[in-house]
Amino acid sequence: MPGVFLEVSYQSKSVGGFTIHVARQTQTQTWVDWVAIQVPNL
Numbered sequence: 001m002p003g004v005f006l007e008v009s010y011q012s013k014s015v016g017g018f019t020i021h022v023a024r025q026t027q028t029q030t031w032v033d034w035v036a037i038q039v040p041n042l
Helices: none
Strands: 005-014 017-024
Touching: none
Parallel strands: none
Antiparallel strands: 005 017
16 A cells, blocks of 8 residues: 655756655655656747
């Protein structure tokens, strides 16, 4: 049974990547899926 998910946040964003922090109440392995979208300059 998965643990309780508490929160997710990010820091150090750049063109090359970012750091994700995930908080849980258990040691259950957690995967994060993400999508990068380039916003055009208007």
